Structure formats: C-alpha cells, structure tokens
Amino acid sequence: MSLLPNHKSKFDKKLDKFFGVKLDGLDISVINTLADTCPAQLLPILAANFDVDIDKLSESTARELIKNAFEIHYYSGTFYSLNKALKLFYATTNVKEWYEYGGAPYHFKLELEVSKTGINQESLKKTDEIVNTYKNVRSVYDGVSIKIATKANAHAGGYLMHGETISVMPYVLRELETKTGFYHANTFKTHEIINIF
Structure with a gap:
C-alpha cells in the first residue's frame, strides 16, 4: 500500500513501491x-538528534x-532545567535567586558541591556553557560558589593516674585530706593547600 497521493508520477510510485518492499523486509527490532x-558509537548521533552537547x-x-x-529542553529557560542539566555533572547543585542572597533583581548564582567530583578549569567552562544554554534570557548569571567538604580522621588518647595512701593507726583522725591532680593536653594541627591556576 502506498502513502503517496494519486496525482504523483509513475516514477515516484515505482520508487515508493521499491523502497516499501526493501524496508518491509528489514528487521528493525x-x-x-x-x-x-x-x-x-550511536551516542553522538543521538546527542545531535536531541540537540545536546556531549563533547x-x-x-x-x-x-x-x-x-x-x-525534559531539559521542555523546561528550557527555567531554573528546573538548569538544575537538571547541572545535576549530571555535580552531586549537589543549588540555584540561588537574587532575593535569596541580596543580589540585583533577575540575577542568580550557583552553589556547587564538588567534594566527590572535584573541579577544574574545563569543568568550570562547561558549567558556564550549561548556564548560558539553559538559563532564562533575561536572567543574569552572577557566578558560582564552590563547596568542598573534606573528611579527616581524628585520634584521641587519654591517660589518668590516680593514687591514694591511707594509714590506719591507733590514734583518732581529726582531719583527712585528699589531693588530686588532673592534667589535660590537646594538640591540633591543620594544613590546607589551595592551588589556583
């Protein structure tokens, strides 16, 4: 069965019939x-079809x-789509609108949690590209705040020495005096190295 209208030429109908037979025989499953x-290998083709950059x-x-x-394109121009796109690159992202941090109207900034993924010049460039692609046209990007959490192992130790001497003699005690000493010491050392390129 041909989908071509009746007024098409015989040549078009022959082509349609030829390709129809050829395509009907394909197993597209x-x-x-x-x-x-x-x-x-299909990812770049799919990315081009869905209009996303996977470079x-x-x-x-x-x-x-x-x-x-x-979903990202459907909500394009909203903070929802911007958050959705950024969550693919960073564990936690948060878009702060101008009234949340005291900025100028229609401005916004990002907060990125990069403790697990880390960050470098290339990923910051990619972040700027994502922001410019998915933000609202009238919104002004005020930059990014980067949060990095570190985990440290702490070891604590303690030592207590306590002693008491009691002598019992035939005379009656009028006064008993006890002396106790308690010593406490702490040490804490922190190093932080920040490289900015």
Missing part, C-alpha cells in the same frame, strides 16, 4: 536507540544527558 543500552563527557554522563534531554 535489532536497532537500539535507547540512551541506556545503545552502542557507544568531552564520559560515556555514562553522556547517556544520562541524552536520556534527560527531552
């Missing part, structure tokens, strides 16, 4: 275009971005 399971991203991050592309 083996074609996988799901971002989670498709071959890695210099890891395979897992690229798959997540493609998988969420529809």
